[in-house]
Amino acid sequence: MAKNTTICDTDAWNYMSTKTFNQSEYFAQPSKNPARMKPVAHFFSIFSHMKRSEFLKTTAAITAAGMIPPLSSAAGEASPVIRFAHLSDIHVKPGLVPETGMAKALQHAQQQKDIAFIMNGGDAIFDALEVDKEGTRTQFDLFNNILKKENSLPVYHCIGNHDVWGWFIKENKPDQDRLYGKIWVVEELGMKKRYYSFSKDTWHFIVLDSTQLNPNGGYIGKVDDEQLEWLKQEVESHKDKFICIISHIPVLSICAGLFFEKNEPNGDLIIQRNLMHTDFLLLKKIFLQYPNIKVCISGHIHLQDEVEYLGIKYFCNGAVSGGWWKGVFREFGPAYAVMELYPDGQVQRTMFSYE
Numbered sequence: 001m002a003k004n005t006t007i008c009d010t011d012a013w014n015y016m017s018t019k020t021f022n023q024s025e026y027f028a029q030p031s032k033n034p035a036r037m038k039p040v041a042h043f044f045s046i047f048s049h050m051k052r053s054e055f056l057k058t059t060a061a062i063t064a065a066g067m068i069p070p071l072s073s074a075a076g077e078a079s080p081v082i083r084f085a086h087l088s089d090i091h092v093k094p095g096l097v098p099e100t101g102m103a104k105a106l107q108h109a110q111q112q113k114d115i116a117f118i119m120n121g122g123d124a125i126f127d128a129l130e131v132d133k134e135g136t137r138t139q140f141d142l143f144n145n146i147l148k149k150e151n152s153l154p155v156y157h158c159i160g161n162h163d164v165w166g167w168f169i170k171e172n173k174p175d176q177d178r179l180y181g182k183i184w185v186v187e188e189l190g191m192k193k194r195y196y197s198f199s200k201d202t203w204h205f206i207v208l209d210s211t212q213l214n215p216n217g218g219y220i221g222k223v224d225d226e227q228l229e230w231l232k233q234e235v236e237s238h239k240d241k242f243i244c245i246i247s248h249i250p251v252l253s254i255c256a257g258l259f260f261e262k263n264e265p266n267g268d269l270i271i272q273r274n275l276m277h278t279d280f281l282l283l284k285k286i287f288l289q290y291p292n293i294k295v296c297i298s299g300h301i302h303l304q305d306e307v308e309y310l311g312i313k314y315f316c317n318g319a320v321s322g323g324w325w326k327g328v329f330r331e332f333g334p335a336y337a338v339m340e341l342y343p344d345g346q347v348q349r350t351m352f353s354y355e
């Protein structure tokens with residue numbers, strides 16, 4: 001695959017289509033991490049003024065000295081304050097399988113206990129990047145109609161790369177059309193802005209727009225300068241809350257390096273610029289200053305992983321469409337996540353197969 005092409009574009013799809021999948025073998029398993037950090041609420045408040053680097057060192061020293069319980073010992077004692085369903089990469093398009101699949105996933109998520117809202121993780125529609133106005137209109141109408149019919153919960157939306165209209169249309173490029181780019185998806189889904197935030201209880205949610213047009217071709221995973229300044233202000237002004245960051249492209253992920261399931265000829269395993277945030281090192285510097293940032297969730301890769309790095313959990317939550325509605329992709333079938341956020345900053349993810 002050429003370096004600047006889009007994930008799950010025609011080439012990627014052709015690549016995937018060469019695989020034989022056995023969907024019946026797939027059952028998503030709840031994620032369990034016995035080593036999850038379990039600081040009690042007052043412990044967090046004592047250390048809330050610290051930078052993350054100081055916090056991590058101090059936590060390790062105190063734990064080693066036996067002054068607080070081992071990090072995993074308090075598991076399961078508290079109840080989550082917020083439980084929400086994260087449905088990413090629905091990729092709806094006309095057809096029985098995608099349409100009924102989206103409806104089933106929504107129904108399944110609403111049957112879970114105490115779901116406060118649905119988070120659409122992006123790539124709501126199959127593709128707008130290379131599709132003309134009429135085809136894009138059809139897909140957005142379908143998405144909104146199914147959502148209206150099958151869902152009664154509040155919904156928050158995050159932009160995925162395939163929700164952006166027209167960037168890769170080669171002939172009669174609609175770049176003079178008012179709806180070109182991200183404006184259409186923002187308006188269509190009733191988003192406040194392409195990136196935004198909201199608070200619930202003791203948690204603050206930051207929804208990023210992580211797809212940027214690459215001047216050298218294709219797109220690149222990162223936040224733009226304007227969004228970066230906003231993000232800095234957001235975290236600085238919400239130090240009193242735990243923070244959950246939602247992006248379509250993973251901020252940090254190992255499955256981003258496994259999407260193509262191959263090594264380079266020299267043995268390198270590469271994470272492409274369109275598969276993970278290329279500005280991770282910059283974001284990490286910001287995150288280190290705020291120990292209240294607890295979790296980042298994403299989709300995009302259609303695989304599932306769970307990475308814990310410097311006190312933050314990064315979850316890549318698979319795809320409702322699985323292998324773009326053709327069954328399982330690698331080891332992962334169609335699925336969505338239920339995220340449970342606790343009053344003391346802990347997080348639990350459970351993946352569900354909805355079929």
Ligand SMILES: [Fe+2]
Binds near residue numbers: 008089123300301
């Ligand atoms: Fe996708």
